[in-house]
Amino acid sequence: MSQKLNRFPWVRLLLVVLFTVIAVFPFVWMLSNSFMSEKSIFSDPPKFIPDLLFRRGMFDNYRQVIGIYNFGHYILNSVLVVVFAAVGQLLVCSISGFAFAKMRFRGRNLLFSLLVLTFMVPVQVVIIPEYYLMMRLNWLDTYLPLIVPSFLAGAFGTFMLKEFYEQVPEALFDAGIIDGVNSLQMYATIYVPQSIAPIATLFIIAFMNNWNDLLRPMLYISKTELYTVTLGLTMFQGQYTSQWNLLLAASVLAVLPLIVVFIFCQRYIIENSMSSGIKG
Numbered sequence: 001m002s003q004k005l006n007r008f009p010w011v012r013l014l015l016v017v018l019f020t021v022i023a024v025f026p027f028v029w030m031l032s033n034s035f036m037s038e039k040s041i042f043s044d045p046p047k048f049i050p051d052l053l054f055r056r057g058m059f060d061n062y063r064q065v066i067g068i069y070n071f072g073h074y075i076l077n078s079v080l081v082v083v084f085a086a087v088g089q090l091l092v093c094s095i096s097g098f099a100f101a102k103m104r105f106r107g108r109n110l111l112f113s114l115l116v117l118t119f120m121v122p123v124q125v126v127i128i129p130e131y132y133l134m135m136r137l138n139w140l141d142t143y144l145p146l147i148v149p150s151f152l153a154g155a156f157g158t159f160m161l162k163e164f165y166e167q168v169p170e171a172l173f174d175a176g177i178i179d180g181v182n183s184l185q186m187y188a189t190i191y192v193p194q195s196i197a198p199i200a201t202l203f204i205i206a207f208m209n210n211w212n213d214l215l216r217p218m219l220y221i222s223k224t225e226l227y228t229v230t231l232g233l234t235m236f237q238g239q240y241t242s243q244w245n246l247l248l249a250a251s252v253l254a255v256l257p258l259i260v261v262f263i264f265c266q267r268y269i270i271e272n273s274m275s276s277g278i279k280g
Contacts, residue, residue, distance in 0.1 A: 097161030
């Protein structure tokens with residue numbers, strides 16, 4: 001198949017363009033419809049050019065979302081929660097990944113197998129006892145149930161960083177022992193600088209997962225001033241009607257932080273992908 005694509009480079013280019021259009025179209029459609037009035041979104045025949053584009057009231061949907069519904073405050077709430085949760089997951093996963101990869105202790109393989117096994121358990125299975133625990137701790141209507149669990153477990157991140165640390169040359173570990181550094185110093189000064197690319201990749205994954213989480217905020221947060229982005233988006237959908245123009249404008253604002261984080265970390269993701277391909 002690859003030889004045929006090399007013989008016909010235009011086929012490869014066509015496939016790239018096709019997949020790019022498929023991937024980008026939903027966002028373009030969402031952005032376009034965020035500049036439409038409510039009556040024009042479901043017009044027949046459909047309008048692909050927004051009726052408010054470059055006209056008076058072009059940003060009315062965004063003004064209502066930010067001014068009336070206070071959606072900017074919800075974005076700041078989500079940024080606060082997600083940054084702490086992502087940093088906590090990076091800290092725990094990098095330390096545990098280093099321990100499983102380079103330290104020898106009794107029951108290491110059993111503990112790692114049990115940790116990976118938790119990755120296969122759906123969150124819906126444990127959400128009821130988790131809610132009961134948070135209720136007994138009086139953590140309801142706080143951000144602690146959204147942040148603290150990230151400091152306690154991270155099967156996927158631990159597995160990913162363990163695999164990376166096992167690829168680091170053993171000579172660096174031996175050199176650290178010769179220099180007399182302890183395990184914590186070796187982790188902080190030798191292995192963390194070597195793992196910037198996978199850590200940045202894990203940060204984006206953790207940021208995205210926590211940013212898009214709706215189940216836990218819906219269970220633990222009831223005060224409007226503590227709403228996250230996902231809870232804020234539910235305000236535009238009722239039982240019988242939905243304000244689609246405002247929902248799409250709010251969705252554009254909700255996606256922007258993810259795009260910004262990806263742009264800043266893109267170089268590290270590419271480096272991680274390239275190094276993984278070479279080592280594989």
